[in-house]
Amino acid sequence: MREWPEGRSYSHKLVLSFADTIGPVLQKRFGIGLTLTPFGNYFAPVDEVVAMKLEDFVGEHRQTVFIRDHLDLSFAMGMHILGDEKTELGELVKAAKYQNDAGATTELIARASDFVKNMPFLRNADIIVAVPPASGKATDLPTEIAEGVAKASRKEVGLAGRWQSEKVSLKDVGLHQKWSFLEEAGLQVDPSTVAGKRVILIDDLYQSGCTMQFVASRLKAAGARRIFGLAMVKARSNSDNV
Structure with a gap:
């Protein structure tokens, strides 16, 4: 006692x-x-x-979601949906991701930058990276946010890695299969990018967190000191597609 x-x-x-x-x-x-x-x-x-x-x-932090997973710390700035309606943050993510709304992207960067500035551990991170997009993707919201937050926070920005084969969409893949699909896609990480560093890993939507945790496991294997997850929104369900 x-x-x-x-x-x-x-x-x-x-x-x-x-x-x-x-x-x-x-x-x-x-x-x-x-x-x-x-x-x-x-x-x-x-x-x-x-x-x-x-x-x-x-x-x-009334809207903040403190997440339990295998990263050192994980946060979402808010929920994607409450009740039957998208939250303000959920609408911003939708507008930025699917409607190429530059104003929505700018607002997400501003909010995420403020979150990083005021949250213990995140404010002392060394580098910001995004969950890697599928190869050949023209625009990628997590990458834009990572770059914007790094600039606003005066932190280093880097690549979390590159998929070695085409990463299939996981939207229609059952949760129990996702890790295997990600392993098959073969994420290659350059250890010189993250070795010994405290890393903020950015994504737009956190659902089961399978992809973020997979990427984090590869960053840790490459020598990252600590990994802090930051998603813009947390999905209502934790289970993805089961």
Whole structure:
């Protein structure tokens, strides 16, 4: 059992159902250490000052999705759909990706740049890369966003890698088959791009996260120090096409 410093009053308690991504952020920003309880959730006592700061943090990140996956940390700036309607962010992604709306792309870059600037760990990343597009793709939203955010953040921008064979569309592929399809596509990563670096990996939509996690695994194998995922929106479903 953790012993808390004597003489300090803890008038509030913080309880979370999971600690992935959100735990390290709270530790970095507020010095909060979460303890796993016998009930499977995470707990920390906080004083009045920290409680007020947490309220501001919750207000600031009301839309943010803190994701549990195999990256060091993963975020989406918001949901793609809430209820039966696309969110504002979802509409921006749709306009930028399918309607070539330059204004929507600019707005996504501005929001993502602000997110990186204000989020612990991301602000100290060394390089920004996008999930690689299929070969021969004329325009690619994640690449445009990665380049724009890197410029605004004054960070290095690079290529996460290149697919060695044509990457088939995964939209109609069952979740259990996706990893095999990605392995067959053969992502080649240049270790000199990411070795020893803290990497932000950008994508437009996070659903199951299979593609992002596959790319991250190859970046780690190439020597990346840490990998932080940042998607513009999180899909309502976690399961892709099952």
